[in-house]
Amino acid sequence: MPELPEVETVRRDLAAQLLNKKIKSIEVLHAGMIGSDAGQFSKSLGGASLIDISRRGKLLIFKASRPDLFLLAHLKMTGQLIYLSKDKVSIGGHSLSSHSFEKAVGGELPNKHTRIIINFNDSSRLFFNDLRKFGYMKLVSSSELDKIIARNYGPEPLEKTFVFKDFFQKLQARRITIKAALLDQKTVAGLGNIYVDEVLFASGVRPMRLASSVKKEEAVKIYKNIKKILALAIKNRGTTFSNYVDSSGKRGNFSQKLKVYGKANKPCPNCGLPIIKTKVAGRGTHYCPHCQS
DNA sequence: GTGTTTGTTATCAA
């Protein structure tokens, strides 16, 4: 499940690799993954290059070298963006440099989950794989992009726009669980199921508590832990739980640092009591009955 | 065949 740290890792890696490379061709293997007609999509991007990559929450934003053209990419639950430069393309499937990649992805690309391929002039390729086809790529203008961001996204947790006072006010105004409030991208952008559970554990707050019942001191802890845990997860190149891999096909290291997510019935790292797994906001939810109140 | 996995949106109810 790519959340902010995973998407940010992909963004940084891709920015270091493919910026300003001319797009030779585009292969749309599954038309449902793009908003527009495949021919139009290819025509709009073909011959252009991607000159900047930014991110809003879990949304990747590629700026194209054409006036007023942006390529949006959302990985949703099982999307992968994998970039192979020409020296990493394995010939016959046995080149040394592709070994770790193949181990992580499970074979050569494209595979049966490859939905879109962007071919660059220097023979490098960007593969958009998505087992469950929830993800998408979409071409938009800057005004469309602004609208999408304004409608769907609250502040970026690692930027100055994430202000405690506003955050606390939002929590107080909501009569939903604190978990649901943190999953809402308008409260703060980029948290998903894994990091919400981790943040609430670190903050000592039970996920099923009403958001409006969270005291100021608790909200301070949640606010600080959002920043701390996301930053640490980025440092560790994200969490691989199901099938997330970075743009080189490698797994994230933060998986080893998870304290409650996926730890049902395992001892709490603080007190040793078994971690409880239940359902909150329609999602699998993990917490310690002793350390979180 | 059943239940589970989750990011986001559509849909419905209050």
Place this chain on the structure above:
DNA sequence: CTTGATAACAAACA
């Protein structure tokens, strides 16, 4: 009008 709860989406696995 707003707010919130839930189903739906799609594919794979236990």
